[in-house]
Amino acid sequence: MPTDTPLAPGNRRAWTNGVLAALTGIFALMAGLFLANLWGRPSRPANPLVDEAFLDTAPWRQSYADLARAKEDLSDFDCYACHEKNEPPPIRYDADLNIIIPEEHETIKMGHGSHQRNNHCFNCHNESNLLVLHTRDGRELSFAESSVLCGSCHGPTYGDWEAGAHGRISGYWDRSRGPAHRLDCVNCHNPHAPRIPSRTPAPPPSPLRGPRTDPSREPTH
Amino acid sequence: MATPPPVPSDKTSDRALSRRSFLRSTAALSGLTALAASLSPLRELDDFTSTEQFLQKYYKELTPEEMTRVLARIEKEVERQYGIRPHVRDLRPMDGVEFVYCLNLTRCIGCRKCVHACVAENNLSRDPEIQYIRVLKLPHGSLDVEKAEHKYTADQVPEKGFFYLPVQCQQCRNPACVKVCPVHATWQESDGITVIDYDWCIGCRYCEAACPYWARRFNFAKPGLPAERINPDMSYLGNRPRKLGVMEKCHFCIQRTRAGRYPACLEVCPVGARKFGNILDPNSEVSYILREKRVFIQLKEEMGTSPRFFYYFDK
Numbered sequence: 001m002p003t004d005t006p007l008a009p010g011n012r013r014a015w016t017n018g019v020l021a022a023l024t025g026i027f028a029l030m031a032g033l034f035l036a037n038l039w040g041r042p043s044r045p046a047n048p049l050v051d052e053a054f055l056d057t058a059p060w061r062q063s064y065a066d067l068a069r070a071k072e073d074l075s076d077f078d079c080y081a082c083h084e085k086n087e088p089p090p091i092r093y094d095a096d097l098n099i100i101i102p103e104e105h106e107t108i109k110m111g112h113g114s115h116q117r118n119n120h121c122f123n124c125h126n127e128s129n130l131l132v133l134h135t136r137d138g139r140e141l142s143f144a145e146s147s148v149l150c151g152s153c154h155g156p157t158y159g160d161w162e163a164g165a166h167g168r169i170s171g172y173w174d175r176s177r178g179p180a181h182r183l184d185c186v187n188c189h190n191p192h193a194p195r196i197p198s199r200t201p202a203p204p205p206s207p208l209r210g211p212r213t214d215p216s217r218e219p220t221h
Numbered sequence: 222m223a224t225p226p227p228v229p230s231d232k233t234s235d236r237a238l239s240r241r242s243f244l245r246s247t248a249a250l251s252g253l254t255a256l257a258a259s260l261s262p263l264r265e266l267d268d269f270t271s272t273e274q275f276l277q278k279y280y281k282e283l284t285p286e287e288m289t290r291v292l293a294r295i296e297k298e299v300e301r302q303y304g305i306r307p308h309v310r311d312l313r314p315m316d317g318v319e320f321v322y323c324l325n326l327t328r329c330i331g332c333r334k335c336v337h338a339c340v341a342e343n344n345l346s347r348d349p350e351i352q353y354i355r356v357l358k359l360p361h362g363s364l365d366v367e368k369a370e371h372k373y374t375a376d377q378v379p380e381k382g383f384f385y386l387p388v389q390c391q392q393c394r395n396p397a398c399v400k401v402c403p404v405h406a407t408w409q410e411s412d413g414i415t416v417i418d419y420d421w422c423i424g425c426r427y428c429e430a431a432c433p434y435w436a437r438r439f440n441f442a443k444p445g446l447p448a449e450r451i452n453p454d455m456s457y458l459g460n461r462p463r464k465l466g467v468m469e470k471c472h473f474c475i476q477r478t479r480a481g482r483y484p485a486c487l488e489v490c491p492v493g494a495r496k497f498g499n500i501l502d503p504n505s506e507v508s509y510i511l512r513e514k515r516v517f518i519q520l521k522e523e524m525g526t527s528p529r530f531f532y533y534f535d536k
Contacts (some may be wrong), residue, residue: 034258
């Protein structure tokens with residue numbers, strides 16, 4: 001007697017139906033998954049738009065000239081609202097020969113040059129007329145002409161600035177088509193502490209796919 | 222799963238028949254649904270190339286009248302897609318002008334404002350993100366751009382002991398990318414700008430592979446541009462919106478610079494590290510810099526690409 005009996009026809013049909021049912025189940029599941037994928041697309045967090053502050057072309061500081069042009073508050077420059085004419089304010093130093101800034105001028109932090117080399121107020125301000133600046137060679141300048149003052153001590157940088165190599169000129173490179181605007185030294189440098197402080201950078205790139213590879217793993221050519 | 226009930230043997234009963242055909246048709250239906258669902262990405266192809274665009278002639282062969290029509294078509298398409306009526310121009314190189322860019326590495330603080338000003342000016346895709354400028358961070362004393370980092374996340378810049386080197390298209394005199402383009406969709410113009418005709422590009426990405434400066438970008442996906450940040454001042458070879466599957470790169474802000482203005486990355490630079498101008502004009506800033514400053518770096522000079530982009534240190 002053969003041990004391996006072929007399936008009876010009825011059994012075979014049951015088997016076929018079972019397979020069909022299973023296949024249908026799988027198909028239905030796949031269709032379901034596809035549809036779910038269609039409606040509820042797996043959401044990738046969209047890149048947030050960059051803060052508009054990073055698109056701002058305005059310089060870091062507003063100069064006296066800017067404030068005057070925009071007709072803004074110039075009370076900081078109204079020296080004789082507090083000072084007496086013909087009575088130059090006294091300059092005081094602490095034990096370490098650091099200049100003492102009075103409370104009324106607390107917005108001023110001095111730090112011009114290494115070793116505080118250019119911290120003396122009257123290197124730049126005119127003690128007999130606080131409303132003007134003056135250079136070491138005795139030229140009187142209005143606050144709006146402060147770049148010339150800087151130039152009196154920083155000759156080479158001033159030369160670069162005049163040629164457009166230091167600082168920034170914006171607007172039209174083709175002067176026959178439109179105006180160009182040159183920033184003053186004090187638009188970028190605080191005259192009292194001219195070193196450029198550090199800033200928060202704009203966000204780094206976050207592409208869906210990075211650049212071809214990390215540059216550090218790029219083969220050398 | 223419950224075991225199926227015993228099926229009556231031998232005879233094909235009505236019940237078995239209807240059940241089998243039911244299963245069969247369900248299987249077929251599910252299969253069809255699956256097929257339809259798998260084809261669904263096609264629904265996103267709403268910006269099919271129009272016949273007009275498809276039949277358009279090569280840029281350099283367009284007559285002025287044809288160009289006017291092309292620009293009108295582009296304006297219409299942009300308006301349809303973004304709801305904003307742009308002003309699209311075809312600005313040509315100016316006589317006696319050759320552009321050069323100088324970048325002062327002593328000044329750059331790595332703030333990345335140029336990167337984002339460029340994105341805004343040139344209608345670059347925000348999602349996925351495409352940027353023309355990559356700011357590399359390098360330790361002092363090194364110039365190995367292969368070892369640089371560009372995803373630095375410092376809270377404050379500049380970081381001690383590092384300097385920053387922004388890299389974008391170097392507008393080479395001898396551009397490797399132009400040579401490899403099989404369809405002449407990219408070429409160098411007389412003012413030195415290497416341009417791309419987005420309507421002619423086939424997206425083979427040979428140029429991307431050829432460029433030693435990683436300057437070219439490919440639109441892997443449909444560019445995601447928020448309508449409220451569209452810059453409507455556009456030019457054909459410049460910042461008009463790109464489409465899926467084409468290359469793009471820095472073009473010195475053609476829409477600005479050929480109209481006499483400075484590029485956007487320069488205008489936004491808070492430290493004045495970026496200098497741009499006409500090298501044929503002896504009074505331009507770039508002429509002064511190339512005359513007066515001494516140490517210049519042209520990235521990967523040894524490749525023979527001869528960039529129009531000069532990096533330098535003060536003093």
